[in-house]
Amino acid sequence: MPIPNPKCPNPELTVGVGRHSDVSTLTILLQDEIGGLFVRQKDGDNWIHVPPIKGSLVINVGDALQIMSNGRYRSVEHRVVANGSNNRISVPIFVNPRPADVIGPLPELIASGEKPIYKQVLYSDFTSNISFVKHMMDSIPEQLDSVPERSQQSSPTQKQGLQKDTQVTSSLPARPQRNKQLPQRFKDYQVSLPAKRTSPHTINQEEVYMELPPGFSSTASNLISTPLKPRSTTAFSSNTLIFFLKHYLLLSTRSLLESMAPTLAHPFLDSSALREFVINQGNGVKGLSELGLTALPKQYIQPLEERTCMSNIVPQESIPIIDMSNWEDPQVAKSICDAASKWGFFQIVNHDVPIEVLENVKDATYRFFRLPAEVKNKYSKEHSSSNNVRFGTSFTPQAEKALEWKDYLSLFYVSEEETSALWPSVCR
Ligand SMILES: O=C(O)CCC(=O)C(=O)O
Numbered sequence: 366m367p368i369p370n371p372k373c374p375n376p377e378l379t380v381g382v383g384r385h386s387d388v389s390t391l392t393i394l395l396q397d398e399i400g401g402l403f404v405r406q407k408d409g410d411n412w413i414h415v416p417p418i419k420g421s422l423v424i425n426v427g428d429a430l431q432i433m434s435n436g437r438y439r440s441v442e443h444r445v446v447a448n449g450s451n452n453r454i455s456v457p458i459f460v461n462p463r464p465a466d467v468i469g470p471l472p473e474l475i476a477s478g479e480k481p482i483y484k485q486v487l488y489s490d491f492t493s494n495i496s497f498v499k500h501m502m503d504s505i506p507e508q509l510d511s512v513p514e515r516s517q518q519s520s521p522t523q524k525q526g527l528q529k530d531t532q533v534t535s536s537l538p539a540r541p542q543r544n545k546q547l548p549q550r551f552k553d554y555q556v557s558l559p560a561k562r563t564s565p566h567t568i569n570q571e572e573v574y575m576e577l578p579p580g581f582s583s584t585a586s587n588l589i590s591t592p593l594k595p596r597s598t599t600a601f602s603s604n605t606l607i608f609f610l611k612h613y614l615l616l617s618t619r620s621l622l623e624s625m626a627p628t629l630a631h632p633f634l635d636s637s638a639l640r641e642f643v644i645n646q647g648n649g650v651k652g653l654s655e656l657g658l659t660a661l662p663k664q665y666i667q668p669l670e671e672r673t674c675m676s677n678i679v680p681q682e683s684i685p686i687i688d689m690s691n692w693e694d695p696q697v698a699k700s701i702c703d704a705a706s707k708w709g710f711f712q713i714v715n716h717d718v719p720i721e722v723l724e725n726v727k728d729a730t731y732r733f734f735r736l737p738a739e740v741k742n743k744y745s746k747e748h749s750s751s752n753n754v755r756f757g758t759s760f761t762p763q764a765e766k767a768l769e770w771k772d773y774l775s776l777f778y779v780s781e782e783e784t785s786a787l788w789p790s791v792c793r
Pocket residue numbers: 382387394396402443444445454455456457586588590
């Protein structure tokens with residue numbers, strides 16, 4: 366179905382969705398054919414594109430599963446770039462524990478003699494301690510390697526790898542050291558720290574298996590974001606000389622870009638006019654891009670370290686694509702577990718969800734975002750009759766350093782009854 370073709374005037378200065386990992390147990394993501402989702406590779410700051418595959422679903426491990434698997438499965442950072450020429454839609458479905466669930470390393474792992482890396486924690490405590498914005502800016506799973514239990518286990522080669530990285534980065538001027546400056550997002554939940562709140566009940570193995578699945582709540586969040594058209598990329602090489610060359614080149618480009626950014630800012634939109642148009646009137650980023658702006662409003666210009674640096678993209682790498690035609694095959698289970706521990710991300714094909722169903726969801730998304738602003742606005746934070754249905758653009762515009770080039774519709778599934786009463790009719 367055709368949709369308007371909003372362009373982001375300066376996609377290189379902003380982001381579609383900033384770097385973050387999900388607080389969910391698992392996220393299942395349907396994306397359209399445009400592409401633009403990148404996953405962070407295990408070591409360093411290299412990013413791998415998740416290519417759109419018709420009919421596939423992208424699966425990623427979230428923080429809750431990282432905790433429940435005692436660090437075996439990894440909740441990995443990812444981001445979406447902004448696009449200079451196309452609309453992009455994606456539909457992530459977040460599968461979460463319930464707020465009142467207590468999560469921790471699964472008892473069966475501990476019973477087998479593994480030392481728990483994380484404490485039991487009330488899921489609502491975990492999520493409320495990580496505000497969405499903080500989470501996005503927060504540090505990354507590799508920090509877990511620095512807790513004593515983990516580093517004792519790491520092999521000599523892993524340790525060497527880490528040391529090498531640290532040496533190289535610390536000798537570079539002015540690159541932001543995210544890990545050092547920002548709080549560790551799992552810090553409060555590592556075993557060595559005192560418990561924050563007594564859990565209302567402790568969870569046993571049966572509860573994990575019996576209670577969590579039906580209690581999982583899912584949020585189908587339809588995100589419209591407008592990612593960047595792919596540009597030529599250079600493979601990152603670990604060769605030191607090339608590494609330094611790239612970084613020095615980058616650093617000079619940095620000051621250039623930074624000095625360019627203010628002059629690119631659109632003169633017409635001051636902050637209150639922008640807020641009125643985008644948020645209060647419900648036009649969203651989509652409405653903004655349809656104005657045909659020639660420059661990106663300054664509120665969307667991201668600090669350099671948040672933008673996607675194309676030289677850090679590894680084009681030859683790919684997350685696993687797993688064929689699910691035979692669920693029973695132990696090899697399939699093995700591929701999934703391997704992918705969850707190595708990458709935290711994989712795509713599944715032949716998963717039994719008919720293509721028509723996937724297409725219907727995308728069509729519903731297009732239908733919703735094509736509605737007039739005043740209709741979409743009925744679902745905004747100010748006007749929506751329920752917190753479970755929310756149309757918005759930024760999550761917390763007051764708190765975000767710079768706004769993301771995206772809109773979203775968040776639908777929190779509670780029951781069929783609530784769905785038919787509250788969800789926008791074009792999405793039912
Ligand atoms: O749009 C995408 O592909 C990813 C969105 C995402 O990462 C999120 O909403 O958590």
